[in-house]
Amino acid sequence: MIKEIITKYETVIPEQVKVWEKVAHVNDFPLNGGLAFYYKGLQVAVFNFTRRNEWYATQNLCPHKKQMILSRGMIGSNGEEPKVACPFHKKTFSLKNGKSLNDGVCDLATYPVKIEANEVFIGFNE
């Protein structure tokens, strides 16, 4: 079952977006933190990186132990790279491109985020 879940997550680049799905009002988000978002069987972690005035979205599933948890992860930076750390074992991933910053852990799928009239939208390709 877990295998099926993993293969469902695929990075969406802005050009591929067919649907912009409304997530919530910006004020519903914690400062410098994330929330999970449910869309067609997928769980997406959406991050409000207040300090950088940036928004990111990745799969919510941590590939290390296959846990739906990254939205509760702590965000920060590694050099210039914005990153999220999984609460379970502190595996870290780039928020920009989902790349794993630890050896031997798979990368994350990422999704485009846009803000319109203080509402947060995530882009999906279906």
Add this chain to the structure above:
Amino acid sequence: MKIVVVGNGMVGYKFCEKIRQKASAEKVEVIVYGDEIIPAYDRVHLSEYFENQKVDGLLMATKEWYQTQDITLKTGELVTSINTEEKSIKTHKGNVESYDALVLATGSAALVPKIKGVEKKGVFVYRKIEDLDQIIQFGKGIKRAAVLGGGLLGLEAAKALMDMNLETQVIEFADKLMPRQLDQIGSDLLKHKIESLKIEVLLGKNTQTIQGNGKLSKLEFSDGTELETEMLVISCGIIPRDELAENAGITKGPRGGYQVNEKMETNIEGIYAIGEAASYNQMTYGLVAPGYEMAEVAIDQIIGRKELLFKGADMSTKLKLIGVEVGSFGDALGSTENCLPISIIDQNLGIYKKINLSADGKKLLGGILVGDTGDYNILHQFALNGITLPPNPEDLILSSKEEKSTLNGVAALPSSSQICSCENISKGAIEEAIKSNNLENLAQVKSCTKAGTGCGACTPMVGDILSETLQSMGKVVRKILCEHFDYTRQELFDLVKVSGITSYDEFLSEYGKGDGCEICKPAVASILSSVYNDLIIKQDTIQDTNDRFLANIQKGGSYSVVPRIPGGEITPEKLIVIGEVAKDYHLYTKITGGQRIDLFGARIEDLPDIWERLINAGFESGHAYGKSLRTVKSCVGSTWCRYGLHDSVSFAIEVEDRYKGLRSPHKLKGGVSGCRRECAEAQSKDFGIIATEIGWNLYVGGNGGANPVHAQLLAGDIDSETLIKYLDRFLMFYIKTAEPLNRTSVWLSKMEGGIEYLKSVIVEDSLKIGEQLEQEMQQLLEVYQCEWKAVVNDPELRKKFTHFSNRLVGDPALKFNEMRGQKVPANWG
């Protein structure tokens, strides 16, 4: 130039890794053939495959890695012949590939002795993943299995069979286990330990026939005895795979293998051999480290640098076999003439140590360690480098570990000594890398030198070399927090105090750089709490997940809830409330080690409701999620106990209530015992209080866990008031000066002057800070409030406990199973 590598095992892989560090794809084209379908995997840890049957974790590198390195990898293709005239090879598929240099890394195959009946069903070898697949499959339908061969691999195989719940025997031809590494006493001890795990060991058994009608049913030995079994796993040794030699005219070694010189060249120009398939000086090497060294030598020759030479290798090993530590190095069996052995045997602890000295007693030739290999690294270095021994060489295996680390630390080693044997890196090379690249931490040293990246056994020594080198460079070894703050925790603590800043973000902008991370956020959060003791949930996203949601995250993403039960004393009414809450929210319940009750499996969105019920019944947060005071454990004390001197329960409750919610660099645990029988185990706590005839003894700096430490006496026969005063000072001093995530024991062990210095600060007030520490503690305790009460009463804070932004229901990925009538988490990757 074009290099063809035949064989994609560990050494073949290492060749690929190292060649690309020396030559890019434009300069050197590399094509690798492996006859197995799977790319190179870690054969040293093959038995791990039995646990999960996942190949991924064992792979040396993925197929994608070869692509990124511009190396062509052809798996499942066996090279069948070499045309030395045309300089080309041919595969079983008929493909032909030309080469400028040919590297034979064909490894070895399992040695199958010529025993009658060896072809029967149920007889397997232990070498490749596909062998393991067959063993696992066959093992499902049977009850008994045997391993032929009591060497390293055979014992690994036996452990795997035991883990498959098979009744297991090990059969060894020699009169001892691991005959090449251990002497009789070492073998006896290992045998005893293995047999205690219900693996039977049969020594001195020469297997004559394998009986059975198509499928094996029993083994017959030359002494007339028999063994009934259903499966036989053969692990009697290895033979080099040198099939390509004859047709190509490559000379073989006396015991097989492609004969090579110290440049890894065979007798045919342009053809090299490395790893187990190579025979150097009439020897083949069945270990990884020499194979890796050969790969480096071959590369050095092929790319024309021609400096490295292979001069034979050390066959020393240190490993954990079936849970037993075994080490063997140098002349382990003492075969050098007139050598002087020193040994100790502790049958009680199951420890055997033996060292063989040279005839003049000045040098260490080799040795054997069974049951405790803590001394292996340093002893091995003594033997390898011919270091002159200290005057009482018996101390090397007799004295306690603490004494020895100062006696013979890395400083004593010459720079030529090999530190990392997997990657063959010397002490000098590590020092050089630190100096020329300005390395400052262990991670940098590991990634720059690769030392410690193999088996990892040398990592502590690499760390010591780093500290020593930095000090020799006149660098102060500063334990700065992370890339965002160029300060130690103690400096940050002072900065927080002096600046008066209460928000992390503001503090980072003022004193740090970047956007913070999972190291500095919780560390600064902890300091802010230790200085101001404000509600941590106000800055929830700088807290670790446990502190952020005021509960302990568990497998699957649910949380556990621990109400405070001071001193472990609880009324029946409160017990009933806990039971009712657990039933209503379907929580797993367990008594903790700290005399309280943990409720597991709570959904994040249920946490505020659960706590509302608990708070209404008079409970408070137990701070089980925080780096803060956990529990003060107590024995039943003088109210009930006929031996009790003082009322330990009342005092434990008083102390726990006093310091509850106090945030510190790591968790804090306490204990109070009513007499010296010590039923509260107070001496294993950060602070332990034990009743005496006239007052209390106060012990500090103990803990359980991975490295148990006994607490040390800070003050004796003091009254309750004095004790609280000292405890205030002690805890505050710890909070202000410890590094992040250092328990009091670690903090105390790093303190120059140790407990005597601590006594002078706390009891004698030598720094004249006693009063200040007490005041600072008092300020913190005055502002304490129960975090959960604050959340329960604030609708805005309650909103933070949600998983989804868009669904009011919880996470559908949370799944539970049942065990012994309670639920347990189901999903863990």
